[in-house]
Amino acid sequence: MTTDLSNFCGLQIQLDTEKPALTSGEGLNFSKPGVRTLQEMREVLLDKAINAPQELYYMYRDVYEISDKPLLEKHSLRFDLTLIKPDALGRELMKTAGHYHPGSFGELYEVVAGRCYCLMQKCLASDYQAIEEVIVVEAAAGEKIVIPPGFGHILINPGPKHLVTSNWVSSRFSSEYELYKKAQGAAYFVIGPADKPQFIPNPNFKKLPGIKFVRPARVIEKFGLSSPAPMYPLIRQDAGKLDFLNRPLGFDYSDIFVKP
Numbered sequence: 001m002t003t004d005l006s007n008f009c010g011l012q013i014q015l016d017t018e019k020p021a022l023t024s025g026e027g028l029n030f031s032k033p034g035v036r037t038l039q040e041m042r043e044v045l046l047d048k049a050i051n052a053p054q055e056l057y058y059m060y061r062d063v064y065e066i067s068d069k070p071l072l073e074k075h076s077l078r079f080d081l082t083l084i085k086p087d088a089l090g091r092e093l094m095k096t097a098g099h100y101h102p103g104s105f106g107e108l109y110e111v112v113a114g115r116c117y118c119l120m121q122k123c124l125a126s127d128y129q130a131i132e133e134v135i136v137v138e139a140a141a142g143e144k145i146v147i148p149p150g151f152g153h154i155l156i157n158p159g160p161k162h163l164v165t166s167n168w169v170s171s172r173f174s175s176e177y178e179l180y181k182k183a184q185g186a187a188y189f190v191i192g193p194a195d196k197p198q199f200i201p202n203p204n205f206k207k208l209p210g211i212k213f214v215r216p217a218r219v220i221e222k223f224g225l226s227s228p229a230p231m232y233p234l235i236r237q238d239a240g241k242l243d244f245l246n247r248p249l250g251f252d253y254s255d256i257f258v259k260p
């Protein structure tokens with residue numbers, strides 16, 4: 001089945017759940033995705049001996065309308081799409097590998113289809129096994145998730161649908177996956193059942209606080225965000241609102257989440 005995602009994405013993108021794959025309309029910079037395989041993910045899984053699924057998620061990097069290319073370059077921003085299958089990973093719900101950003105760079109996610117949990121964690125600069133804060137954001141299609149400075153993050157697809165996310169991020173850095181590999185996963189493993197997930201502490205951390213559960217704020221005026229309006233058009237209409245992605249420390253992040 002193919003679903004048109006334009007309304008939530010702001011770009012002519014379709015989701016083909018059979019393949020699964022994203023497809024694009026005319027005039028987009030859109031290349032083959034990077035595929036995250038089970039083999040690459042094994043060390044961050046709770047159940048390391050599983051044999052399926054072989055492919056977990058698909059990363060479509062640097063997607064944009066060709067005519068917008070000068071704007072993305074001028075503002076040092078990249079727009080990506082990620083398609084995450086709903087299959088289980090042993091006892092765990094489907095998830096991404098997890099990474100930190102160097103320096104203080106944050107990120108801005110949008111749920112384009114499906115729903116997700118975003119598990120964010122902040123570790124001590126001097127000790128990756130000492131976690132200072134864990135936040136789990138539950139979000140559905142149309143909602144935006146701001147990753148504040150310093151927080152590593154994974155996305156979890158509780159299913160049963162495919163999860164598609166987009167993200168605006170600075171083009172000035174590369175993500176760092178190493179600390180998630182060393183810790184053999186995120187601060188918590190999220191296991192089923194999907195309608196009532198359980199959060200299992202990862203024993204590889206020396207210090208691990210409880211989880212703060214939140215929902216995304218519906219409107220974040222200073223970042224130009226209003227759910228469910230797609231965030232891609234910001235690059236044309238009000239790109240200055242995305243400055244926090246390249247100057248992350250000059251902003252207040254106290255209003256980006258609300259109580260569930």
Ligand SMILES: [Fe+2]
Binds near residue numbers: 101153175
């Ligand atoms: Fe990221």
